[in-house]
Amino acid sequence: MKPLLLPLATVAAAVCLLAGPTPASAQAAPPAARATLRDAAGQTAGEARFTETAQGLSLDIEVRGLSPGQHGFHIHQHGECAPGPDAATGKIVPFGAAGPHFDPLHSRNHGHPSQPPAEAHGGDLPNLVVGADGRARLQAERPGIGLKPGPASVLGRTLVVHELPDDYRSDPAGNSGPRLLCGMIELAGEPPAGARHTFPGSNVFPEGIAVDETSGTAYVGSAAEGHLYKLEPGQPRAELLSLGGSPGRRAALGIRLDAHRRLWVAGGAEGTVALVDAASGRTLAVLKTPHSPHAFINDLALSADGHAYVTDSFRPVLFRARNVVDQPTQLEPWLDLGRTPIRYVSGETNLNGIVATPDGRYLLAMQSATGQLWRIDTRSQAVQPVQLDATLPHGDGLVLQGRELYVVRNVENEIVRVSLEPDYARGRVAQRLSSSRLRYPTTAALVRGQLQIVNSQLDKQKNPPPLLPFDVIQLPAP
Template identity: 60%
Template sequence: MAAATPRSPAIARMLTADGQPAGQAELVDTPQGVQITIEVQGQRPGPKGFHVHKNGACAPGPDAATNRIVPFGAAGGHFDPGVTHNHGQPGRPMTEVHAGELPNIPIGPDGRGTLRYVNAHVTLAPGDTSIMGRTLVVHAETDDYQTDPSGNSGGRVLCGLIEPAQPGPVAGRATVDHPNAFPEGIAVDARGTAYVGSASEGHIWRIAPGAQKAEMFQEGGAFGRAAALGMKVDAQNRLWVAGGAQGTVSVIDLASGATLAILKGPRDTHTFLNDLVPAADGHVYVTDSFRPVLYRARYAPGAPLALEPWLDLASTPIRYVPNQINLNGIVASPDGRMLLAIQMVTGELWRIDTASKAVTPVRVEGGDLRHGDGLLLRGNDLYVVRNEADEVVRLQLAGDWASARVTERINDPRLKYPTTAAATERGLMVVNAQLDKMKDPPPLLPFDVVTLAWPR
């Protein structure tokens, strides 16, 4: 009996510059590398250049050689994890040529072409050489395998995003087109508009309902905000933003875009204000991942905007681990009487009584919550975003919040070091921060926010 053909875990739907379908590629991991099988139609006869490109967008963008906007320029240059900066023959060592080199596709007189090739230098699995989420590009001319940067293969005529072949939980995607965005926080207002903050530069972008691209809302830096981490919108349509190592919380009027106040925490270099939540008791509660203190500020109309240390966690059962991220994501019960916070380094979930200040551990049944970053409360379900695990975990809370049970673990190759999430009618918007790529290797551009469909 012949061996079964492995099921293709990824596909790339090849499109023309005006969005018309013109073929498809199927990709599968094999012991020898990624096997790419592509069929295209509607092309001029002759061999056509074909490559894996580094970015995850099939949109117009700048050409590196001329700086002119060209079709599919947003796909970037050839995938080159070996940093060779050298175009060459497919199959040569990755230390000598781009890993994304592929053979020319032969196009017949009928405008159709097919190619099957195994690229030994790449994988579909997570890692530095993964091409999941990147792009396949077909060019107008023949690749000479010599001329830098693309073999003199002419313009880009077809492009396809490499994505999972099987239906998954991702129901939408919005990109953040900034090379150093590293988006971390997210909040949604009453109209369904999302606001996304930059961990690296403090910028805040806005994503309209259903939009596929974020737009700049407020630049960071000038407002004393070098980072925009945990974010929430209060009942007065104000956006509260935790500022991380600066020890600040910014308050922004969403109607005007003006910064109303910058609340300052301790003047101590060893502080990291990470997440916050407005509670029904009239206070915003703020976690500090480095200092064992929970802060709060009053947010009622007319209340003075000031940040105060509210609970000394050193006198509670919580034990901070030095030089690690401790309390991070935080949510509040609808009546404001209880808080839940995740301790990222240990995976422990803590219940905090806002009246008595009593702190107790939540008994969790169903597995590991380490690397828990952002939290989202939806009814009786608590969603925990696990950054390093590339996972979102759904827990069902007991009525008194003393215990919880894992009911679902959501995994998808399109989750890339996710940090936080926000609820919309369409689903759970999850920020792909890629904070693990802040140094080397570089992040997969463009940064994005994906929407996970709500469980049925």
């Protein structure tokens, strides 16, 4: 989690599993993307290919199985080809979740594709002309939009083909009728997407995740609203479990699930941890820290020694509470970090993600501001830096599987696998995973060899706006 806005990072051009740096030639290659177009029944009916040019976006589209004549098609704002409300009628229609036309410069005007994006939607494109055989192919260029990271990027958005021709005049969609085909625009070379869960709403900014390893059910919190969501295997849409906004849960950051079926939820600036029943969503208790205008409870770890350990990114204190049924209402200031080698950087995110080793002997905590990983002895309270062959600035959530530690780096849109020595005091970067599907990830959970990764988009809290819908994606663990 980052409480302060940070600059948007460069997104890698494809999924990469690397033991070292990417060759310069690969970095210089112009990005290319694709969209597989499917009808409402899920049948493939075409493909579009995209390349970045000096003028903007070059597009080559082929479709089949359509009625002869002209068909409008456009790049749409949202990254989901699911049913959703029609803007004019409010009725649920095929591909309504793709939203309105992509309009990166906020022209608020439907127009001709020859117009610059400042005067018309950047997603407005020429009509397709379908022949008697039901097929069409079109090559076109659209200036002002592209594939590189930034507000004008079409990556993660959708391409939609309509039933009628676009008249290039009528707002908001050129009177082009129902949506027939839809495809998400993704970088060429990406492997097929794994499971994806999406969230309703435009202000979710999901942050933490906990997974029931038995059922595969995941629980995710909203950093902006404090809501808790339940993600069931095989269900693409997240289900609201509990509304946020109550004292103790105006924000929901790091989350853990304990053996009593309680969710421990870090409350950020409130300086609290809420305990929530995972079945009903009812708040069972609110654990408090001493009041401070500088509090930021960020993440927590449930340890085999019977305690929960809690990081505060602004105050140099590690808090602790007993993990028992009759829960105390206070978090104990267990370790004064000012008396350890850890030095907090003023105004930055300090201790953030934290995990406990399987035996509960050690804690591993990431200091986002410096990229330093720390080992904390739960018996002696001794603190020492973990000696790695690389620093990991912007390290956020941590996942520990045996001696393999997965570090989620938010700004870099990267997951790093670190192989640790048996004493957890040393390690090396073994692999790195990056993907165009990562959008300021904050944390992850590992289930059956798959990483469930939370795309927070916390860098989009102001401008540019987030790419909807918010999601949790699944990628193979590197």
